[in-house]
Amino acid sequence: MSFNLNEINEQANRLFLITGANSGLGYESTKFLLKKGATVIMCCRDLEKGEKAKQKLLKFEYPGIIELLELDLSDLLNVKAVAGSIKKRFNHLDVLINNAGIMAPPRTLSKQGLEIQFGVNHLAHMLLTLELLPMLNEKNNSRVVTVTSGVQYFGKIAWEDLQGRYKYDRWAAYAQSKLANVMFGLELNSILKESNSKTTSLLAHPGFARTNLQPKSVAANKSWQEEIAYKLMDPMFQSAQMGALPQIAAALLPNAKGGEQYGPRYNFRGYPKICRNAPKALDQFNRKKLWEVSESLIK
Numbered sequence: 293m294s295f296n297l298n299e300i301n302e303q304a305n306r307l308f309l310i311t312g313a314n315s316g317l318g319y320e321s322t323k324f325l326l327k328k329g330a331t332v333i334m335c336c337r338d339l340e341k342g343e344k345a346k347q348k349l350l351k352f353e354y355p356g357i358i359e360l361l362e363l364d365l366s367d368l369l370n371v372k373a374v375a376g377s378i379k380k381r382f383n384h385l386d387v388l389i390n391n392a393g394i395m396a397p398p399r400t401l402s403k404q405g406l407e408i409q410f411g412v413n414h415l416a417h418m419l420l421t422l423e424l425l426p427m428l429n430e431k432n433n434s435r436v437v438t439v440t441s442g443v444q445y446f447g448k449i450a451w452e453d454l455q456g457r458y459k460y461d462r463w464a465a466y467a468q469s470k471l472a473n474v475m476f477g478l479e480l481n482s483i484l485k486e487s488n489s490k491t492t493s494l495l496a497h498p499g500f501a502r503t504n505l506q507p508k509s510v511a512a513n514k515s516w517q518e519e520i521a522y523k524l525m526d527p528m529f530q531s532a533q534m535g536a537l538p539q540i541a542a543a544l545l546p547n548a549k550g551g552e553q554y555g556p557r558y559n560f561r562g563y564p565k566i567c568r569n570a571p572k573a574l575d576q577f578n579r580k581k582l583w584e585v586s587e588s589l590i591k
Contacts, residue, residue: 300544303330304355307385308543309378309424311335311363311417312392314345317439317498320536321389321543323349326356333378335363337392365392365416367403368590375423384430387543390417390438390473396462406589407455409462413469418476419590428491436480436493437542440473440553442560444497444570447471449582470497472582474553474573479583481550482576492550494542495569498535499556530561538564 308325312318313334322332326349336342339362346360361378364370378385393413402411421436428434447467450456456465474495481493538554541564548554555567573579 303328307331308387309333310389314342316532317536318391320533326354329355331357333359365412385427387435396466399460409465409469414472434491438477440497441470443467444470475579479579495553496539496542497555499560
């Protein structure tokens with residue numbers, strides 16, 4: 293099944309929440325939704341950057357409405373508090389897009405002492421999703437879209453060292469967090485299906501998309517080798533606008549189903565289609581195990 297923009301209806305009176313909405317894929321998804329008349333809650337770690345993105349979007353004079361919120365995914369207490377304020381302010385949510393992410397920094401800890409990539413990319417989004425599920429369940433055909441990466445296929449869960457305390461490889465930790473995204477998304481969909489929920493869980497990955505993740509990784513690691521590698525690979529990268537299409541497809545295509553993952557047609561670039569989930573994410577025992585371990589960590 294390939295992506296067709298013409299299948300996307302107007303989104304007036306529908307409420308979306310996007311994490312990491314001020315740049316890259318999140319910004320492009322917000323822009324698309326505003327054009328369709330949606331109300332978008334833009335969640336941003338840096339409120340100043342979020343405000344700049346909001347003002348830039350307002351200049352397009354799209355029919356949609358922007359709500360801007362500060363959200364620090366590196367702090368689970370902040371995630372819980374922001375989710376609480378969202379629940380007080382809004383009475384429903386149509387789509388949650390877990391888009392924000394951190395890629396391959398030196399070993400860094402979250403506010404709760406968790407390895408930052410596992411903490412932000414996986415745990416914080418799991419907590420946010422579980423907190424907002426009652427709002428999603430208020431609406432028919434509501435969706436949770438979790439954004440992963442092509443490195444999901446190379447990832448493995450380091451069960452004995454989830455936080456990289458004994459051995460830390462920044463790229464292995466990134467791949468672990470992106471595999472965890474898929475395992476979470478699939479397990480969430482199974483749980484929702486079993487409870488006859490109105491909500492479904494889908495996944496998306498952008499392929500090679502030009503965003504601020506690459507320059508941030510280079511700056512954080514002060515790696516000239518990585519900088520050269522990105523320059524050599526640059527012709528393979530597609531725009532953030534193209535990279536955002538898989539998550540837009542997962543969020544909006546009328547026939548999209550729970551458990552599906554959307555990615556670029558030609559593996560790393562092109563318009564989206566349904567793509568395969570990482571084989572390691574299909575193991576139900578390990579999915580349940582990760583869910584239970586993650587649940588204990590976010591409590």
